[in-house]
Amino acid sequence: MSLCIPNIYSFVSQRLMMSYNDYGNADAPALLLVHGGRDHGRSWDWVASDLVKDWHVVAPDLRGHGNSSWSADGNYDLTDFTCDLAQLVYQLGQKPVRIIAHSVGGQVAVRYASLFPEMVERLIIIEGTFQMPRLSGSEMPSEFVPELRLWIERKREASEWRPRHYATFEEAVARMKKANPNLSDDQAGHLTLFGVNRNEDGSFSWKFDSHLWISSPIDGFVMLGQDLWKEIRCPILLCHGRDSWIASPTDDESMGFFVRPPAIAMFENAGHWLHHDRLERFLSHARSFLA
Secondary structure (H helix, E strand, O other), rough: OOOOOOOOOOEEEEEEEEEEEOOOOOOEEEEEEEEEOOOHHHHHHHHHHOOOOOEEEEEEEEEOOOOOOOOOOOOOOOOHHHHHHHHHHHOOOOOEEEEEEEOOHHHHHHHHHHHHHHHHHEEEEEOOOOOOOOOOOOOOOOOHHHHHHHHHHHHHHHOOOOOOOOHHHHHHHHHHHHHHHOOOHHHHHHHHHOOOOOOOOOOOEEOOOOOOOOOOOHHHHHOOOOHOOOOOOOOOOEEEEEOOOOHHHHHHHHHHHHHHEEEEEEEOOOOOOHHHHHHHHHHHHHHHHHO
């Protein structure tokens, strides 16, 4: 497949400079591609290069990822990610969009579709990591206090972290392949190329903020799931890899929170990054669903 090279644009959200990749076809309906945690917008190049034939494809770098700014306080809550996505849609002209989102990006897309149901026409979630609501009314779970204490301690420890340096580009590629053994050499090289910065000493480090590893427990405890998800009005397709470490959506009781039951597509011989592992099959499902 010949890859489409996007133009890179920026916008401001909550005082942070955000970056997004625009693959063109601006007169067509908008299709947003939202990556997952510790990834970047250019990871969608293969998907975008096919779908741009019929859609205005835009792939943002989430805050703390890719070419977007890091959060000054090192905190990355779903509410902030959702606000950034809303700001991007506003910058693009405030017209209804279709969205494909992966992993944590799926949580962001679901929240956006819940808050602005009139703005999302179709939603494809790849390997969504949905969280069950853990609060009921004013009830506070007993585990909240120790988890919040642990989060504060981990934040303190994180202040001493330094990005890992890879002496060569090839070492960074090897780390990429270790994370996803299903990647071809070309895929791993491409994803690494747009996922690293070159340091002053010639070494390479990942672009994402290491504080992303420390998610706030508040996101997991706040009672939002049921109240928000029932607001979604658009059709939803959930894509899941049989070899993934993520729980299957067929086993997730939170699926009952959606007023409109999602369609589910299972991918054999595919893991968490099924859109890399089984690209052609994923594109077939995506094209059929988005039409």
